[in-house]
Amino acid sequence: MSLLEIKDLTIRYLTEDGDVKAVNGISFEVEQGKTLGLVGETGAGKTTTALGILRLVPEPGKILSGSITYKGQDILRMSEKDVQDLRGNEISMIFQDPMTALNPVMTVGDQIAEVILRHQDCTRVEAQTRMMAMLDRVGISGDRAGDYPHQFSGGMKQRIIIAIALACNPKLLLADEPTTALDVTIQAQVMRMVNELKREFGTSMVLITHDLGIVAESCDAVAIMYAGSIVEYGSLEDIFDHATHPYTVGLFGSIPRLDIETDRLKPISGLMPDPINLPTGCAFHPRCPYATEECRLDEPPYWEFTPGHLVRCHHAELVAEEATVS
């Protein structure tokens, strides 16, 4: 059985201008100790999905249907208190921007110790000891525990946030673009550390990103999200070597490759659709080079291209064929 199983999750923001269809019936699983990459453009619903898992979708967001099964229990049916006990202890989250994710008037040591005290049955002194050990694990010397967030650099702050997230040894880590706000060298350093700690603690991870390079390095399975639904889902190999959805193919076409000489990149034309008025049929059809009348009218069902490799496109076979040829 997988650690986390999401079925048919639908989340909407009920605004005065209409319902923002942020997440539209997505399903995926995260296996014990594995990493799932959730990839998509800004606004594809990745962060909302992660917040939904913690039941922290901000107002006016509502989880309309679906189930989030964690260790056999549906998080959506738990009491608020049980969910609070779960957050930070069993499932924790790393935020995108380390500059704003730490309380500026609390020492970093206190912020790490706070989580330990909240969830573990231990004294203040024990929490202090564990906090020091955690700081040490993320490569920050223990005598800096009394310092405030503004006294650290961005990369160090992100490491502190990782220390907070891992302080209670959670089973599942939701990393929401953990490296987006950092520069490239620090990105590599932080990702290496996350992967190391993940292996050490046996943590599973949902890695939200739009950086395919990070996905290639860290993920076991990949889900490509577009306009609130997963358009392609499969193992790292399935996605990287046998992309069968035109959107996935487009994503790979728009990143530069070192091994092939190209003059111009091929970006995906057009923009993300307005999530209040999603296009009929396949949400990607206005931007899709393969689009036909069928795409405009019918939403494509999931189609199992190879075992475990799901794709949601009427023309998947054609796309796959062309991708192999080129």
Next chain:
Amino acid sequence: MNETVTTTAAVTGENEPVRLKKRGYWGEVWHRLKKNPVSMICLGFLTIMILAIVFATAISPYDYTAQNLMERFQTPSAAHWMGTDDYGRDLMTRLLVGGRYSLLIAILSVAIGIVFGMIIGALCGYFGKYVDSVLMRLMDVIMSIPGMMLAICISVALGSGVFNTALALAVGTIPMIARQLRSSTMLINSQEYIEAARSFGESDFKIIMTHIIPNTLAPIIVQTSLYIGGAIMGIAGLSFLGLGVQPPTPEWGNILNNGLDYIYDFATRWHVIVFPALFIVLAELAFNLLGDGLRDAMDPRMRQ
């Protein structure tokens, strides 16, 4: 040998701006406050005044209630630095003892105002929706009544006395602090570290107490100094009108009111009006200027 010493000194001197050993937040504020001469003069003045007020009965050779009808309306002299009043009581002793009531009530009223204002403001800002609507409309009602009139009404209704006077003045400050805290709570509530705290399973109460309140404190502390200045004025006003602290208990407002009866003879009895007025004005001025200085010192943009 001497040279080495000087060099080291020069090096440390040069390195000073790049302090590696950092002061805490309050150390930093104090460091900047020290550079502001006006604030330091005010702070010095307030320290001396508060010490004199606290130890008034020990310093002064006179009893503040002892009447001496042979020595009525004496102008300032070596024996009576600020002269004597209509019953021949030493005016300076009375003003210093009266200051105890002024300051005590001022601090008490601001404390009540801040505690309730912060609770209401934090609840409104954090929970929003109907909690916010109900409490804030209530605050608007209080705010719509002029502060002094509200204080007079409450004071009349509750009667005189230290606590009642403090309460009467506090009611007017609650909405002001509540509004300020509400807006800063809303601002902080949208910060990612609050979301992060929620994602670590913290309860609403804990989030308000450990993450929101400490982040809103800085402006409130500045306001405290300004409000205390205002409260001193308010108490003096109430006592002057015969509400608040009642004679024979001395208080700056009622001493001033007492002196006002003799304004027809200002040329020889000026001191019974000028000195109480001076105490009120200087105390308020010092608190206000110190508050301004603190605000500047705590403003991160002033940080060098």
